[in-house]
Amino acid sequence: MKVYEGKDVRNLAVVGHGKCGKTSLVAAMLYTAGVTSRLTSVDEGNTITDFDEEEIERKVTISTGVAFLEWKKRKVNLLDTPGFNIFMNDTKLSMVAADAALVVVDAAAGVEVQTEKVWQFAEEYQLPRALVINKLDRENTSFDRALGSIHEVFGRQAVPIQLPLGSEKDFRGVIDLITMKAYQYTPGGQGKGEPVEIPGDLVAAAEKAHEQLVEMVAEGKDELMEEFFEQGTLSPERLLEGLQEAIRERRLYPVLCSSATLNIGTDLILDFIVDHFPRATDRGQVWGKVGEQEVSRRVADDEPASIYVFKTMADPFAGRVSYFKVMSGVVKNDANLQNSRTDVVERLAHIGCPRGKEIVPVTELHAGDIGVVAKLKDTLTGDTLYDRSAPIAYPKVKLPEPSIAYAITPKTRQDEDRMGMAIQKILEEDPSLRFYRDPQTKEFLLAGSGQQQVEVVVSKLNKRYGVQVELRAPKIPYRETIRATAEAHGRHKKQTGGHGQFGDCKIRMSPLPRGQGFEFVNNIFGGAIPKQFIPAVEKGILEAAEEGFLAGYPVVDFKVELYDGAYHEVDSSELSFKLAARKAFRLAMQQAQPALLEPIMNVEIHVPAEFAGDIMGDINSRRGRVTGMDVKGNMQIIRAQVPMAEMLTYQNDLTSMTQARGSFTMEFSHYDFVPPHIAEKIIAQARAAREGAAEEEE
Incomplete structure (x- = not known):
């Protein structure tokens, strides 16, 4: 070529x-x-x-x-x-x-x-x-x-x-x-x-439109304006020249x-x-960084070579295919360039020009041109590769965080083994996706810009990699906590042939500020419980807290003080004290006014100004609270705090409310109490689910 x-x-x-x-x-x-x-x-x-x-x-x-x-x-x-x-x-x-x-x-x-x-x-x-x-x-x-x-x-x-x-x-x-x-x-x-010939019935309209074009071109430049006033028009050459300049200056x-x-x-x-339209070299210079220092490069062949990878494709046969723009210098076949993110030196074997899925081989690409290369080891979208003698890193494109997440589960054990690797390849293609495990619900979540984008990923997993998965709405990571102080006495005693089991502990449970987690205080004096059994008490409480009390969600933000107990020289063991601690925890929870917590999200919504009123009304109906507003051009930016449970279908709702002209991002802010009437429903559902699971096991 x-x-x-x-x-x-x-x-x-x-x-x-x-x-x-x-x-x-x-x-x-x-x-x-x-x-x-x-x-x-x-x-x-x-x-x-x-x-x-x-x-x-x-x-x-x-x-x-x-x-x-x-x-x-x-x-x-x-x-x-x-x-x-x-x-x-x-x-x-x-x-x-x-x-x-x-x-x-x-x-x-x-x-x-x-x-x-x-x-x-x-x-x-x-x-x-x-x-x-x-x-x-x-x-x-x-x-x-x-x-x-x-x-x-x-x-x-x-x-x-x-x-x-x-x-x-x-x-x-x-x-x-x-x-x-x-x-x-x-x-x-x-x-x-x-x-x-221009048809007779269109001559007048064409002449009028031509005059308007000449006027618009002349308006932008003094010398053209003077010529226009003197002659009443512009020559075709001057019109062409003026138009080219006006286009490139974005007038x-x-x-x-x-x-x-x-x-x-x-x-x-x-x-x-x-x-x-401008030539690829008309941009003049491009800016990047070396460390924290800003540096520039001319889009010219006599500069050191550097490329920016703007797209990656995962081909099941060719492997990773990287599309790049030559920002400076000349990139030759088999060139060795260093990645600014990983410091890995990549060999660009068999560079080419992309034509759909075909790669047309080329010996070299000059500054400003677009090329493609397969099988780079460690290069992803947004990476800069440069000649080792002249480092530079061009700025990455900033994308909004995904606005919708789905729980994703493999259908079979075989799918489970291959799912992670297949999703990783799709993430290389689309940096706007996120795949992660929720540490609270233990679910794998796939997050994207909308339902259709996530569905496309699921379809690709099946067709391209033979991995079948199911999508469903993610679980809300509710939490439980306490509002009052309570004391409880837990005793575990079991006598069988030979050694028995004996553990006895008294605890005082009190609430902690939101976000503090769990605190354990050992206030045993005089050896009421031997030191080696104290960690077993703490472990028993933590295990019971993880299982929850009201609806099976982890209990958080509470302090436990172990202040008394008893033991048996022969029958006491770590297991006995762990079981005693679990009993004490459950008894204390009954008296400590247990309550349900839900995650509250920081939400930022961008909508045309005419929809702002409807959006704020909708936020209020979702138990949300508007925290601030800004204007950017003709767009209104609304910031709010809304419970996560109310945001699961927001993507589709926002699309219909704003004729698809609105967008939003959200991130976790804090936990807060669930209103009592909603908490009752959540607890009832959780208990029904547990009873159903217990019946199935029987």
């Missing part, structure tokens, strides 16, 4: 709301550029960038697909990103490798929830943008209505550089407002337009037209990408 210099490379993230046609547009571009021999489609499940089994089955992009094409002697790297909320973290991780973003908008739906979210990501990464109004051939679509939606959300800086020829089923081409030429296409054809966001499934407008979109 031909080696391209950074100045001839364009890195483009294709982003937008789910089902707006991103994958279809990428498929159309690949076909028009001659990469595929036919126009592939999502419905047929044969697109280059949606190659995973789950993506083909569900007909949605779950993980970013990367593919390159060659157009006008330039190389274009396309990142086909997910568009649904629960897979948005993958989009954010991948956009770090892009130098521009093509925002796809459905001509019928206009700007949708995730369109706004990916726009925010592009703002965060300071990416130049253009918008494509897609699906203009469908029923009930309107270019003007979609453009109005874009203006309403993103402002007047979104300026059309094309108008559609025809509408709905008669959509057949586009008018280029820069050159004032029209192009007509064969539906489902090669994607290359035939120049035609204007051009709007284009297409029908990806009919392959209309594709060649003009490719021309636009190559002619107007």
Whole structure:
């Protein structure tokens, strides 16, 4: 394969709301550029960038697909990103490798929830943008209505550089407002337009849109403004030059037209990408750290080599596949680079350019280009690899913590043995997932951004690794405690043939402040209980506390004082005192006003301002307490403390309340008392479950 210099490379993230046609547009571009021999489609499940089994089955992009094409002697790297909320973290991780973003908008739906979210990501990464109004051939679509939606959300800086020829089923081409030429296409054809005259009924609209474009371009620069006032317009050369500058400075966001499934407008979109979007080396310099010191690198071939890994794929056959961007220098085949996180030196054997699941071999990659390599030993998403003579670590993308967790249990012993390793490989692919064991409930939990993301993991475990698991809502890690002080006398006495059993202890139990756990005080004087049996008393109390008293949940935040007892020279033993202590503990619990505790979570919710009132009302209905509010742009940030038991279905509820425009994170804060009427139900359920289990054993 031909080696391209950074100045001839364009890195483009294709982003937008789910089902707006991103994958279809990428498929159309690949076909028009001659990469595929036919126009592939999502419905047929044969697109280059949606190659995973789950993506083909569900007909949605779950993980970013990367593919390159060659157009006008330039190389274009396309990142086909997910568009649904629960897979948005993958989009954010991948956009770090892009130098521009093509925002796809459905001509019928206009700007949708995730369109706004990916726009925010592009703002965060300071990416130049253009918008494509897609699906203009469908029923009930309107270019003007979609453009109005874009203006309403993103402002007047979104300026059309094309108008559609025809509408709905008669959509057949586009008018280029820069050159004032029209192009007509064969539906489902090669994607290359035939120049035609602008139809008479569209000349006035095209001239008006051209004037508006000229005005918008001239507004941003004094010398262009002067030329515009003197001549009343700008020459095509000056218009082109001014537009390119406005795009790269993120002052204007051009709007284009297409029908990806009919392959209309594709060649003009490719021309636009190559002619107007920044070259991979135009970023100038990138920043990283060496220890705590900030350092910079130019995106240039004469700098020391460094790469940033933005995506990892676990292939059952090829092993770990790492997608990377060359941040500086030239990376050659068989290069040895050091990992900034692990200090391990990795050999990049058989580097290539990604085209879906295919790796096209290449001898070297220049600064700004995107590549892929298999079988790196200890490199994960977010890692930096560098030439050992010039260390650097580029900042990792920060992702929100998972908002929903499910208990996961293997179906068979064989599944249990293989589950850990299989999940570990999936976690390498998706850093937004978490897998851990709850130390309190002893359950294995799989946490993600939403139910569908976790279900995809379960499906992958089965199809890819042959591991079958079951999902269910996690248990709430309730606790028990006491509210009052109590004294109790526990005696264990058993006489059989030979040695008997005898243990006798008196304890005083009192509550401790929340979070203090357990405290044991030995106040035995005069040898009422020999020293060697004291640890057995403590152990007996701890074991009884672990089993709980009210509902089988561990007892916490209490102090036990051992102040008296008795022993027998022959019959006393550690076991006897342990059993005596358990009896004393249960007797003391009866008098100490036992109560149930529940985990309270710190919750942070991000919603558009118009939903803030509904959200706060909902928090109150969940026994929550709002602790603070902030405003960030047009988003309201609500902070609250809510019982964990009330948050198990919150992901789905928030989605329906905010039309999928809200998101939230939560983490554990503290334990607090469960209200009596709720505690009664929990205790009754726990007792019924224990009785049921006891009957089964019988």
